[in-house]
Amino acid sequence: MVIQTRHLFKCYGDGKNAVKALDDVSIEVNKKDFIAIMGKSGSGKSTLLNMLGGLDYPTSGDVFVGDECISALDDDKLAKIRRSKIGFIFQNYNLIPVLNVYENIILPLQLDKQIVDKEYLEDILETLGLSEKKNSFPSSLSGGQQQRVAIARALANKPKIVLADEPTGNLDSETGFHVISMLKNMNKKYGQTMIVVTHDREIADEMDRIIRVVDGRVIE
Ligand SMILES: Nc1ncnc2c1ncn2[C@@H]1O[C@H](COP(=O)(O)OP(=O)(O)O)[C@@H](O)[C@H]1O
Ligand SMILES: [Mg+2]
Numbered sequence: 370m371v372i373q374t375r376h377l378f379k380c381y382g383d384g385k386n387a388v389k390a391l392d393d394v395s396i397e398v399n400k401k402d403f404i405a406i407m408g409k410s411g412s413g414k415s416t417l418l419n420m421l422g423g424l425d426y427p428t429s430g431d432v433f434v435g436d437e438c439i440s441a442l443d444d445d446k447l448a449k450i451r452r453s454k455i456g457f458i459f460q461n462y463n464l465i466p467v468l469n470v471y472e473n474i475i476l477p478l479q480l481d482k483q484i485v486d487k488e489y490l491e492d493i494l495e496t497l498g499l500s501e502k503k504n505s506f507p508s509s510l511s512g513g514q515q516q517r518v519a520i521a522r523a524l525a526n527k528p529k530i531v532l533a534d535e536p537t538g539n540l541d542s543e544t545g546f547h548v549i550s551m552l553k554n555m556n557k558k559y560g561q562t563m564i565v566v567t568h569d570r571e572i573a574d575e576m577d578r579i580i581r582v583v584d585g586r587v588i589e
Pocket of ligand 2: 414415416534
């Protein structure tokens with residue numbers, strides 16, 4: 370088991386403004402799984418992903434990464450888990466415009482004073498088709514290329530788990546498929562567990578398993 374949640378609840382706000390975003394979610398994700406989270410807008414997909422990645426605390430219930438219960442950790446310890454075990458990919462690539470592709474990719478490692486494994490990075494760049502673009506700036510890249518840079522950045526610290534929130538949301542469907550097939554390659558090659566939020570049925574069909582979220586509840 371790589372990630373597990375037990376009776377996870379998340380409420381935003383209180384009183385009559387309270388929103389129950391997650392409602393008793395218990396899921397298990399295994400090593401090397403390539404999983405889609407699907408559901409309508411507002412169903413709780415991002416909230417679930419954020420809990421899985423320790424970006425936010427649940428209202429109640431537990432999240433386990435490996436055998437560690439991360440919902441009980443303080444901010445510092447949680448940040449450490451995130452930096453060492455988890456890679457995030459968002460719909461907006463969040464690349465730094467004044468840094469080139471290579472600098473963007475290694476920035477999190479540098480901020481965290483981690484050693485850059487050059488051979489591994491070259492391999493990632495090669496697999497993602499970015500070797501020729503190392504010195505390019507984000508503004509000169511297409512959306513698909515920028516998203517691949519964001520993928521490389523998420524993989525740079527060799528995370529065991531990669532969490533992606535609608536990574537193809539801003540891409541046309543062909544480019545979207547290309548990005549997903551790249552993620553699939555990486556999943557096969559490096560064996561990370563990947564959890565991808567999407568509302569594209571065809572993209573979800575590429576994955577091993579689909580977790581469906583309806584009104585904050587999981588229906589598998
Ligand atoms: N920070 C927040 N504050 C208040 N309500 C929120 C917040 N984030 C999400 N919500 C609410 O929680 C529900 C689930 O949101 P979200 O997880 O973003 O759904 P999805 O990613 O499936 O579109 C929605 O009703 C949304 O409005
Ligand atoms: Mg969302």
